[in-house]
Amino acid sequence: MQFKNPEILYFLFALVLPILVHLFQLRRFKTHYFTNVRFLKTVSIASRKSATLKKWLLLACRLLLVTTLVIAFAQPYFVAKDAKNASNELYIILDNSFSMQAKGKHGPLLKRAVQELLENIPENTRFSLLTNTDTYWDTSIGSIKSSLQNLNYSALAFDLERQLTKIKLHKTPHNKDIVIITDALGLQNNALQNSNPEDALYFIIPEPEQKNNSAIDSVYIHKEVDRFYEINVSLSNYGTNTDPLAVAIYNQNQLLAKRQVRLDSNPKTVTFSIPKAAFHGYVSIQDSGLTYDNTYYFTISEPKKNNIIALGDPAKSNFLKRIYTPEEFVFQAIPLAALDYNLLQAQDVLILNELEDLPQALQTTLVSFVTKGGTLIFIPSDKSSVATNNLFLKNFGNLQFLKKETTEKKVTQIHFNHPLFKDVFQSKVKNFQYPSLKSSFVLSAAGTTALSNNDQSSFLTTITQKTAKVYVFAGALNPQNSNFQQSPLIVPTFYKMGISNSNQALKAFTVGATNQYTVTTTSAKDAVLTVKNKNEQSIPIQQIGSNKVQLFFTEYPQQAGNFDVLKQNKKIDALSFNYARSESDLSPNNANPLRDYKTSSTIEAIYDRLQSDRTDTQIWKWFVIFALLLLLCETAIIRFLK
Incomplete structure (x- = not known):
């Protein structure tokens, strides 16, 4: 005593x-x-x-x-038995990611956690609150009551390591009590490595009553049939529920089609046919699980033909004519001697098809073309020199031709994660009829490889610019040097390169990811484009070209939905954003990293424990x-x- x-x-x-x-x-x-x-x-x-x-x-x-x-x-x-920590400061980390939409015994996990905070923390207690998106330092429950009651779910996944680092960097003369409220979904084993050993960590792990959930993973154009698009909707089912699911597709909030689907396979693909016209809507499902992944927004612009010019011997570009058909493209094969340089800036794609010489005037024009968002495809001539090619490629990055080889090589590897081949193949093909090259250049490792040879050298490499892409082949594609023109791989490769700068493809970007989009419009230097819907408005980073504006999206928009691109308050384009589906599966709860820490089922229990352990009798x-x-x-x- x-x-x-x-x-x-x-x-x-x-x-x-x-x-x-x-x-x-x-x-x-x-x-x-x-x-x-x-x-x-x-x-x-x-x-x-x-x-x-x-x-x-x-x-x-x-x-x-x-x-x-x-x-x-x-x-x-x-x-008190823990009197030495009586002066500890209180920090609360609240996980408000989408997985906290799951329902527990008393409703959604996040809403219940907020209610417990409001009920059990006294008005005069000072503490700091960190959520996935917001931070409130040295506050009180009365000061942030309204913010807590209106707390929305975050598209950012819960990152405990990042939150603990923020608290560690928040300097204070006292030790810290850190209460972490999370469902531990996807918690990494190294998440606690940045915690201070002198701080006391307490975990509250709310458990959902059931972990069944269905989600729309993706929507993409499967193929075009006459005047219709065939839209594939990919559905995933997590848990044991196999009840029929209602899937509906809307354009401008107008119902186009609806059907009942039994999720007897995982993933399950559902196909809809929609008119080949501008589309600005979404696909939706209804299930008893999470709600954030029940809607998938997407936009398809009014069909527009891409302008493509192939520079070089027109006879060598006949295979391109069969790919870039008049129904979808405006294609021209022009010899270099007959080129009108004024045509280049109006093109979407330029193809240098085996040019033996690259005049300086052409190089200057091409640099300007790429800088303003154009797509460039470089097919080297088997008669060109390494030095000439490197002098040209130096304008676009560090990719270089190291040497020329006459040993025959075969293309044996498709990099399926490369944007060119994303959604092209339903599965990873192993018995493909791969093409070969009799003579080729060895490319340095400065670009992103899309196709590789049997000796692991690159056959097709991408140089990514801020607003455009440059595709570089390792050798000439004429029939005398390669059988690539007879390979079934040539069509998806050149087709995807031809539409890589097109707005005609299905537009569905991910909230929070780094995205870029090209709007075909003229804009003054001091004018800006605005992205807006009824809930949110933002001005993305933008780079202005002669007839295009490149938009860059990072932090905004923060909510999924259909958005209009406005120029002086007039709609000129449209696009859509969706939440990443990283938290649709509720089963991989990882509580292993927490086994050495104090856990509790309620906030009240932890707060009472802190009060009793730290308060003198x-x-x-x-x-x-x-x-x-x-x-x-x-x-x-x-x-x-x-």
Whole structure:
């Protein structure tokens, strides 16, 4: 037991006073005369014994009364078992990612956690709150009550390591109590490596009642049939529920088609046919699981023909004519000698098809073309030199031709993750009829390889510019040097390169990812394009070209939906954004990294534990009660004991 005011204990010397009063009774006795003194001796002896007992009882009560009063004013207490951390600052990390939409016993996990915070944290408690998107340093529950009640789900996945790093960098002279509220979905084993060993970590892991969930993973154009698009919708099912699912497709909120689908395979593909026209809508499902992945927004622009020019011998470009058909492209094969340089800036794609010489004027024009967002495809001539090619490629990056080889090579590897081949193949093809090259150049490793040879050298490499792409082949593609023109691989390769700068493809970007999009329009240098829908408006980073504006998206927009691209408040284009489907599967809850930390089921339990472990036990009130009882005892002794 310890005392807050130990100096008060010196008043215990006051115990001498009752003793002195007891020893020196200054009471005067009166003389009484009795006519009969026969029983005087007996009465005198009895009275003396009773008086002596009464005096000793009164002395004991008074000594105890003074003692309890002195101790009460000294304020005794028992030290808390965790008193050293009593000055710790409180930090709360709240996971508001989409997986917290899952329903627990008392409703959605996030909403329940917010309600517990509001109910159990006292108004005067200072703490800091960190969510996936917002940070509130040194605040109180009253100050952020409205923000908590309106807290939205975040498209950012929960990153405990990043949150702990932010707290660690928040300098303070005190240690920290960190309460982490998360469902632990996708929690990494190294997530706690940035935590301070001196800080106390407490985890609350709310559990959903059921983990069944269905999600729309992606939507893409499967093929074009006459005047229709065949749209494939890819669905995933997590858990054990296989009940039929209603899938509907809307254009401008107008229902186009709806059907019941049984998820008997995973993933399940559903095909819809929609008119080959501008589309600005979404696909939706209804299930009992998470809601964020039940809608997939996408946009298809009005069909527009891409302008493509192939520079070189027109006879060598006949294979390109069969790929870039008049229905979808405006294709021209022009010899270099007959080229009108004014045509180049109006093109979407330029193909240098085996040019033996690259005039400086052409190089300057091509650099300007790529800078403004055009796509360039470079097919080297087997008669060109390494030095000439490198001098040209130096304008676009560090990719270089190292040497020329005459050893025959075969293309044996498709990099399926490359944007050229994304969604082209339903599965990774292994028995493909791969083409070969008789002579080729060895490319440096500066670009992104799309196709590789059997010796791991690059056959097709991409140089990514800020607003465009440059595709570089390792050798000539004429029939004398390669059988690539007879390979089934040539069509998807050149077709995807031809539409890589096109707005005609299905447009569905991911919220929070780095995205870029080209708008065909003329714009003054001080003018800006705005991306807007009824809920959100933002101005993306943009680079202005002669007839195009390149838009770059990173942090904004923050919500999924269909958006219009506005120029001076007039709609000129449209595009769509969706949330990443990284949290659709609720099963991989990873609580292994938390096994060495304190966990609890409720915020109330953790807060009560902190209060009881850190708060001293005050017992001075008990001594005040004892003093009152002793005072009552003394009064009773004086009154009733004769």
